[in-house]
Amino acid sequence: MLHVSVDNCGITVDNKSKKISLDPNKQPNSDFIFVSHAHSDHLYRCVKENGNKIITSKITHKIAMHRGYKYGDMYQEHDFRLLDSGHILGSNGLLIEDELYYTGDISIRKRAFMNPAIIPNARILIIESTFGDPDYIFPKFETTIHKANLIISEMYHQGIPVILLGYTLGKAQILTNVFRHWKPLIIHDSIDEMNKLYSEFGISMDNYVTFSEAENNNILSSHQPWLLIAPLASCKNGFLNYIKKKYGALSIGFSGWAVKPYYKYALGLDYCFPLSDHCDYDDLITVVKKCNPEKIYTFHGFAESFADSLRLLGFDANPLVYTKGNRNKTYLKLVTFFNKSNS
The missing domain is CATH 3.60.15.10 (Ribonuclease Z/Hydroxyacylglutathione hydrolase-like)
Incomplete structure (x- = not known):
C-alpha cells in the first residue's frame, strides 16, 4: 500500500x-x-x-x-x-x-x-x-528564438546593445547556447558560474567574456553593439536599469509567464517572450x-x-x-x- x-x-x-x-x-x-x-x-x-x-x-x-x-x-x-x-x-x-x-x-x-x-x-x-x-499555451521554441534573433539583428544594425534575461540556472544556459553566434557575447558573472558547471558535464559553454571582464576591458563602452545575458532577477535589483541607462541597451526577457501581456511591464522589459523550462x-x-x-x-x-x-x-x-x-x-x-x- x-x-x-x-x-x-x-x-x-x-x-x-x-x-x-x-x-x-x-x-x-x-x-x-x-x-x-x-x-x-x-x-x-x-x-x-x-x-x-x-x-x-x-x-x-x-x-x-x-x-x-x-x-x-x-x-x-x-x-x-x-x-x-x-x-x-x-x-x-x-x-x-x-x-x-x-x-x-x-x-x-x-x-x-x-x-x-x-x-x-x-x-x-x-x-x-x-x-x-x-x-x-507556449509557442514553439524555434519560433521564439527566431523572433528574438530578428530583434537583436535590428538592434545591432542600429548600433544598440541588447540584454537578454532568464533564470540564472537552466534558462540562462539555453540562452547562452542558442545566442552564442552574436559577438561580443557577455555573460553575467553569476550565470558564468553555472555555465562552468554545465561545461563539466559536457555542455559546451564558451566563446564569451564575463560582465566583469567586459567592464574592465571597456567592451561595454566601445560604441559597438553587444549582447549581454543576465539573470531575470536583474529586473528587480537595479542591475537592468543601470545597464539600460548607462549604455542605452534594449531588454528582452524569457519566461513562461510572458504569455500574459502585463508581465513585461511589471518587470520593466522592452520585450518578453514565452519561453519556459x-x-x-x-x-x-x-x-x-x-x-x-x-x-x-x-x-x-x-x-x-x-x-x-x-x-x-x-x-x-x-x-x-x-x-x-x-x-x-x-x-x-x-x-x-x-x-x-x-x-
Missing part, C-alpha cells in the same frame, strides 16, 4: 516500511529525501546536514554542493528509478516501485541541448501544475495521457483548477494542497491511500 500525503514539509510517499519526502521545503521526518533538481526553491537549507538519505542525480548533487548545500553521499535504492524530467540539466522525476511517478518540474519540449522528459506508465501520477491553466497546459495533458495513470495528484501553481480540468477529461484527479485551519491549527486537505493489490 502506497500512502500519499501533504503537510507543511511538502509531499510524502510511504509504504509502511519506508517514507520518502519529495522536494521538501522543510526538514522532514522521513527515511529518504528526493531532490528533483538544483533550483534553490527545491534545495531547502534545513536539510544541509542531516541523517536523511538523499536521492538525486550526480549533476543535481554537484550543483547543490556548489551552492553551499552539504547533502553528503547520494543513496541508491532499487525501488527508486530516476527519469530525466527535461527541466534543467540533472533534473529528474522519480518512479517508485514501478507504481508511482512524481514528475518534479517537467518539460517535454526539446530546447537546444535539453531533451524532453521520459514519461513512464504508472498507476499513480503526481504532476506539477505550474502552468496548469488553459491560458498558458516547464510544460504548458497542453504539454501537461500530454504527460497525463502518456503516463495513463489510474489516480492523479496535482501540485504547485494551478493545482486545483488543473485537477478540475483533468476530471472533466475523465481522469480521477485531486490537488495536493496543504492548508492551515483555524487558530493556527493545521490539517491535511488531502490524504489518500492507494492499494497496489487493487488492480
